[in-house]
Amino acid sequence: MDQLGTIRKQFPALHQTVNGHPLVYLDNAATSQKPEAVIRAVETFYRTQNANVHRGAHQLSDQATGAFEAARSSVRRFINAASDEEIIWTRGTTEGINLIAQSYARPLLKAGDEILLTELEHHANIVPWQVVAEQTGAKIRVVPITENGDLNLPEFSALLSNKTRIVSLTHISNALGTINPVAGLVRQAHEAGAVVVIDGAQAAPHLEIDVQRLGCDFYLFSGHKLFAPTGIGVLYGRKALLEAMPPWQGGGEMIKKVSFSGTTYNKLPFKFEAGTPNISGALGLAEAIRFLSNLDRKALARHERALMSKAIELCSSIPGFTRISSPTACASILSFQLNSHHQQDVGLMLDQQGIAVRTGHHCAMPLMERLELPGTVRASFCFYNTFDDVERFAKALQQIAAGGTFSRAETVSDQAVF
Numbered sequence: 465m466d467q468l469g470t471i472r473k474q475f476p477a478l479h480q481t482v483n484g485h486p487l488v489y490l491d492n493a494a495t496s497q498k499p500e501a502v503i504r505a506v507e508t509f510y511r512t513q514n515a516n517v518h519r520g521a522h523q524l525s526d527q528a529t530g531a532f533e534a535a536r537s538s539v540r541r542f543i544n545a546a547s548d549e550e551i552i553w554t555r556g557t558t559e560g561i562n563l564i565a566q567s568y569a570r571p572l573l574k575a576g577d578e579i580l581l582t583e584l585e586h587h588a589n590i591v592p593w594q595v596v597a598e599q600t601g602a603k604i605r606v607v608p609i610t611e612n613g614d615l616n617l618p619e620f621s622a623l624l625s626n627k628t629r630i631v632s633l634t635h636i637s638n639a640l641g642t643i644n645p646v647a648g649l650v651r652q653a654h655e656a657g658a659v660v661v662i663d664g665a666q667a668a669p670h671l672e673i674d675v676q677r678l679g680c681d682f683y684l685f686s687g688h689k690l691f692a693p694t695g696i697g698v699l700y701g702r703k704a705l706l707e708a709m710p711p712w713q714g715g716g717e718m719i720k721k722v723s724f725s726g727t728t729y730n731k732l733p734f735k736f737e738a739g740t741p742n743i744s745g746a747l748g749l750a751e752a753i754r755f756l757s758n759l760d761r762k763a764l765a766r767h768e769r770a771l772m773s774k775a776i777e778l779c780s781s782i783p784g785f786t787r788i789s790s791p792t793a794c795a796s797i798l799s800f801q802l803n804s805h806h807q808q809d810v811g812l813m814l815d816q817q818g819i820a821v822r823t824g825h826h827c828a829m830p831l832m833e834r835l836e837l838p839g840t841v842r843a844s845f846c847f848y849n850t851f852d853d854v855e856r857f858a859k860a861l862q863q864i865a866a867g868g869t870f871s872r873a874e875t876v877s878d879q880a881v882f
């Protein structure tokens with residue numbers, strides 16, 4: 465599609481050679497590449513707008529504050545939150561979950577209360593809950609997956625009870641690509657009286673997110689997976705919950721008045737934003753959202769699905785290729801093993817061909833344990849990938865399966881000859 469070629473041109477990092485080959489970037493679930501517009505927004509901030517926010521009695525600071533708060537409004541519209549007060553800047557999904565665990569869950573939980581997680585979770589949605597469970601005596605229960613890698617829905621219902629205080633689950637699994645039917649799960653959890661946290665790190669780049677339609681209480685995502693810089697993320701929380709929560713970190717910005725006899729806290733959302741925030745990151749994220757909003761996201765999603773189908777079709781005939789992904793509801797993530805090849809060797813051999821994938825446990829060790837696997841190879845697609853990328857990936861895998869090895873020196877000298 466012409467439009468896709470034009471879009472791809474806007475991502476400079478895609479247009480380079482790696483180990484003597486044009487880069488095929490299939491590690492989008494780890495982090496996305498950035499379009500020119502985002503890179504320019506960050507550069508422009510430091511060249512012409514740089515000032516601290518919410519503080520200065522000068523024009524640059526006023527302008528930076530205006531742009532920073534406008535970025536918050538862009539995020540609010542992007543996920544259809546009801547108010548800017550519900551949008552808290554974080555460093556990313558991990559920080560957001562820690563904030564909820566410490567500020568919402570820790571004062572609430574008592575011994576015997578339950579936190580419901582799933583076997584699909586990233587460590588970022590496991591460890592903060594283990595910390596708070598240790599602090600409070602609450603218990604973690606885990607919803608299993610089916611043989612297909614989907615969430616076991618009857619088990620989800622069965623594990624919900626009047627002891628369940630918090631349900632925290634991923635919208636899309638980063639390791640298998642499974643898309644969870646979150647709206648229905650939120651309804652069930654609310655009927656049981658639990659509050660629901662959704663880890664949207666993988667969903668934000670692929671799905672249109674409407675937090676009011678989902679009905680969740682908290683939703684988290686990271687800018688860097690959504691074409692924005694690293695170090696900026698978003699915590700959405702329902703206003704009534706955020707208002708009742710104590711601050712997580714103390715410092716400047718989050719206070720109204722400080723004295724040694726006592727401190728009063730700022731209103732939302734600033735109560736949760738201690739210290740100088742990541743201003744350029746927020747502007748970069750707003751630019752990424754503007755970039756996406758100018759595209760036909762449905763067409764992009766169709767292209768990603770077509771890339772996945774092509775990859776599955778080409779890889780399925782490779783001897784020893786085993787797909788380890790949900791066949792029913794799967795985002796643009798192809799997790800697999802190649803018989804008798806250690807996943808790290810496959811990753812290295814692909815890298816020698818300029819093809820970037822991720823290998824290992826994908827920060828989901830309990831899931832790998834459940835699958836009885838040391839890890840997988842994960843190719844994750846984005847709308848800027850091409851069918852040529854998919855063909856090069858499948859061809860390289862075919863050669864690896866056939867016992868071919870590639871050395872860096874060979875590939876570089878090939879390049880030199882031609």
Ligand code: PMP
Binds near residue numbers: 493
């Ligand atoms: N949850 C999921 C599903 C993820 O894929 C990731 C990133 N790999 C995270 C949480 C953590 O995100 P971050 O490292 O940006 O905080």
